[in-house]
Amino acid sequence: MNSRKVLLLVASPRGAASTSKSLGEHLLAVLEERGMALKTLQLYPALGDERKMSELLGAVDLCDLLVLAFPLYVDQLPAPLIDLLRLVAERRNGQARTGQALAAIVNCGFPETAHCRPAADIVRLFSAQAGFRFLGCLATGMGGAIGNRPLGKAGAIVRHQRRALDRAAAFLCESREIPADVLALMGRAMMPRWFYNFVADRGWKKAAKKYGTANRLFDRHYDGRQET
Amino acid sequence: MKAVFFKGSPPAGRDPLSNRAAAAVSAVLKSRGWETKAFPLAAMDIKACRGCFSCWTRTPGCCVIRDDDQEAILRAWSGAERIILLTPITFGGYAPELKKALDRIIPVLLPFFIRIQGETHHPQRYPLPRRLLAVGTLKQEDAGNEGAFRQLVGRNALNMGDVEATTLVFSGDASLAEMERRLSQEPFFGAEAS
Numbered sequence: 001m002n003s004r005k006v007l008l009l010v011a012s013p014r015g016a017a018s019t020s021k022s023l024g025e026h027l028l029a030v031l032e033e034r035g036m037a038l039k040t041l042q043l044y045p046a047l048g049d050e051r052k053m054s055e056l057l058g059a060v061d062l063c064d065l066l067v068l069a070f071p072l073y074v075d076q077l078p079a080p081l082i083d084l085l086r087l088v089a090e091r092r093n094g095q096a097r098t099g100q101a102l103a104a105i106v107n108c109g110f111p112e113t114a115h116c117r118p119a120a121d122i123v124r125l126f127s128a129q130a131g132f133r134f135l136g137c138l139a140t141g142m143g144g145a146i147g148n149r150p151l152g153k154a155g156a157i158v159r160h161q162r163r164a165l166d167r168a169a170a171f172l173c174e175s176r177e178i179p180a181d182v183l184a185l186m187g188r189a190m191m192p193r194w195f196y197n198f199v200a201d202r203g204w205k206k207a208a209k210k211y212g213t214a215n216r217l218f219d220r221h222y223d224g225r226q227e228t
Numbered sequence: 229m230k231a232v233f234f235k236g237s238p239p240a241g242r243d244p245l246s247n248r249a250a251a252a253v254s255a256v257l258k259s260r261g262w263e264t265k266a267f268p269l270a271a272m273d274i275k276a277c278r279g280c281f282s283c284w285t286r287t288p289g290c291c292v293i294r295d296d297d298q299e300a301i302l303r304a305w306s307g308a309e310r311i312i313l314l315t316p317i318t319f320g321g322y323a324p325e326l327k328k329a330l331d332r333i334i335p336v337l338l339p340f341f342i343r344i345q346g347e348t349h350h351p352q353r354y355p356l357p358r359r360l361l362a363v364g365t366l367k368q369e370d371a372g373n374e375g376a377f378r379q380l381v382g383r384n385a386l387n388m389g390d391v392e393a394t395t396l397v398f399s400g401d402a403s404l405a406e407m408e409r410r411l412s413q414e415p416f417f418g419a420e421a422s
Contacts, residue, residue: 013279047276071279074330075383076321080276083324110341110348118321118383121376125319197341197348204339207285218338220353221289222306 004175006036007063009056011043011070011081019146023105023138024069026151026162030169031065039063047080060088065101065172066132068123071143072108076119089130101175102132103168107143111196113187115141136178138168138186144200145190160188229418231257232301232308233266236315236326246316246365249398252407253314253363260417265304269325272297277331284339289353291335298332305336306354310361310416311388313381317364317397320376330384344390351389358391360384361416366399374399 008028012018021040028038041059046052060066070081077085104123108115116139127134140161146154151162164186168178190196208214233253237246257264273296282292291298305311315326322330337350362381366373378395385393394416398407411417 013276018279044276073277073279074327074333075380075387076327078277079324079327079331082318082321082327086318086324089319112347114347115383118376118380121379122319122321125373125376129319193348201340204284207281208288211286213286213288216288217284218353219288219290220306221335222303222354 004036004064004173005062006031006038006065006067006172007059008038008040008067008069009043009060010040011068011078011084013044013078014148015042015044017148018071019107019143019148020069020071020105022146022148022150022154023107023140023161023165024067027067027105027138027165027169027172030166031173034169034173036065036173043080043084056084057088057091061097064099065103065135065175067172068102068104070104070106070119072106072116072119075115076122082122085126085130089126092130095131098131100132101135101172102127103135103172103178104137105165106137106139107146108139108141109144109200111141111189111193113139113141116187133175135172135176136168136183138164138178138183140186140190142190142196144203145196157190160185160190229260229262229310230308231262231264231310231312232304233257233264233312234301234314234326234329235266235268235270236313236323236329237268237270238316238323238325239270243316243365245367245398245402246314248402248404249363249365249407250314252404252411253312255404255408256411256417257312259412262310265300265308267301267304267329269329272329274298274301274328274332276328277334281339283335284337289335291332293332298329301329302333302335305333307356308358309356310359311391312361312363313384314363315365317366317370317373317377320373321380344386347386349387349389355389358388359416360388360391360393361414362393362395363411364395364397366397369399 008024010021012020120137167182275296315322381395
């Protein structure tokens with residue numbers, strides 16, 4: 001029995017209906033099978049809510065393993081998550097309790113996982129500054145293909161990601177770094193890039209049609225160089 | 229020349245180094261006589277992106293959050309040829325004061341995919357021959373943080389349409405005069421106004 005406490009912090013504005021949560025919960029399910037005590041919190045509902053933010057910060061202090069799950073926004077972490085990490089680091093100011101570890105799961109809508117590299121660096125640098133032992137950042141592209149579904153319902157396209165999360169859990173359980181081959185497995189393409197791009201482009205057009213904006217997708221709402 | 233200056237320093241007094249760098253950038257911009265829109269982000273009401281992608285589908289090019297200060301930034305960006313980002317380097321990236329504005333910048337992109345340097349990116353809704361300058365500050369020299377920051381700026385430049393990017397990092401007790409001197413020498417600013 002492993003009595004260590006895991007906190008999954010989902011930092012997506014889509015909250016319970018997010019790909020970040022789907023990926024994080026798959027990992028958590030495996031950690032639970034291995035006897036770890038779990039807690040999941042959402043960051044966005046805590047923004048501007050003192051009680052929820054206090055609960056969240058307390059949970060970060062108490063956990064043995066913190067797992068951050070977030071979407072890639074403009075090449076790195078969403079702003080509210082950076083804000084939270086800065087607050088955590090300031091609160092600790094070198095006084096972190098020993099033995100805490102951190103791992104991250106990031107997904108992006110581009111087909112290439114390489115877009116996520118700066119985010120992995122940022123989480124690693126935060127860990128060093130705030131006194132967490134960094135165990136790795138599991139990054140995947142083609143996040144749009146998961147479409148906020150639980151991984152178990154996303155079919156064979158996410159087989160690499162499921163296997164990577166399963167294997168990563170074994171290492172996280174023992175507070176060991178996730179090996180490079182598992183990180184690479186997590187980043188493997190879910191489908192050929194041309195097909196993902198084709199489906200994504202078609203998806204935007206389909207959504208626009210639904211909203212009656214199909215002929216306005218290229219609109220320039222502002223007046224470019226005329227703006228002062 | 230039209231420029232947008234994202235001043236991502238924390239509120240005045242919290243980070244003198246970053247505020248000094250902001251003053252140096254402002255001074256050089258003034259000396260060049262560029263038409264500049266400067267945004268003191270820490271003082272602005274900019275809500276978090278909802279990740280709804282309405283700006284690409286339901287209201288193309290326009291964010292559905294209308295009750296904050298972001299629209300002025302989108303308006304200025306659409307016509308800017310020079311983009312200047314200033315931030316205290318935070319875990320190798322941008323401070324939340326700057327990042328909250330950048331998270332909401334995606335209405336200036338189109339949803340579709342194009343290839344740039346072998347990778348997938350989004351086309352610009354307002355294509356212009358832009359250049360990017362990123363100015364980061366560090367309380368003390370730190371190669372790890374600086375390296376991550378430079379990598380991030382490079383990726384941002386690709387996502388802005390593979391624009392030419394310049395990254396400057398000021399650390400320690402760099403003086404205002406020293407900052408102005410280094411900034412003035414950057415090709416980004418061109419020649420000094422006569």
